[in-house]
Amino acid sequence: MNTKNLICKEIRIDSNALEIPRATYQRELNMDRVHKIAAEFDERIANEPKVSYRGGRYYVFDGQHTIAARKLLNGGKDLPIRCKVFYGLTESDEALLFAQQTGASARLTAGAKFRALIYGGDKEALAFLKATESVGLCVDCKQTRGVKRLACIATAFELYKKVGGEVYREAMRAIVDAWGGDPDSLRAETVQGVVEFVDLYYGEYNRRRLVTRLRQVDPLTIFREGRAMTSLPGYKRYLYQVYRLYNGSSAKTALPMKF
Known part of the structure; x- marks a missing residue:
């Protein structure tokens, strides 16, 4: 992954503009996890979803459950969400970053991680x-x-x-x-x-x-x-x-x- 020209900015994006690439490397949405996040949600410590700006569109590679929880707390309606946006990533880069995610993210199953590694060309x-x-x-x-x-x-x-x-x-x-x-x-x-x-x-x-x-x-x-x-x-x-x-x-x- 070439990080030389990589740019990262934190900006607010309307949730209806955020795309989840489930057909390629992302996992399916787990509504039980969404409800759990919503029940414990605290704006002061919430992590910003990580997003790749590619081809004029915003692709979420980490944080889809947090986005869904925010919408749930907003009555199911779209809303502006502060995101960490990366510029210069390829789709393969996104998949590899998704496979490597740690921290507050739900732990990936071995299958989900392997699928992302394959899609990313590892x-x-x-x-x-x-x-x-x-x-x-x-x-x-x-x-x-x-x-x-x-x-x-x-x-x-x-x-x-x-x-x-x-x-x-x-x-x-x-x-x-x-x-x-x-x-x-x-x-x-x-x-x-x-x-x-x-x-x-x-x-x-x-x-x-x-x-x-x-x-x-x-x-x-x-x-x-x-x-x-x-x-x-x-x-x-x-x-x-x-x-x-x-x-x-x-x-x-x-x-x-x-x-």
């Missing part, structure tokens, strides 16, 4: 999307569980950044080959267990054996038995389940425990 997010789709999965920004729909976006994206594209694709392809995209196989814990296993034993494990061994169990096994395990911390609980399944009772093909 290279790492685009590479993660391509890697996930290459193994036959859909990254579901609405985060609804379904066959071949990856809803644990935050976990999977962090794993991608940690292990790299090659290892991530190999692990996710093993999951798909073993369970055919079963929603339970795409739980965050199961995905983490398999990806961490492939990363830890990359170049040592036998892919065919891993897929065969995973296919023999319900994918919920990794989640349930890992959650019940207290002797290992965090993700290692689920890594251990994959490690145990892979080794089975075979001393010949067993991998050494490294964690």
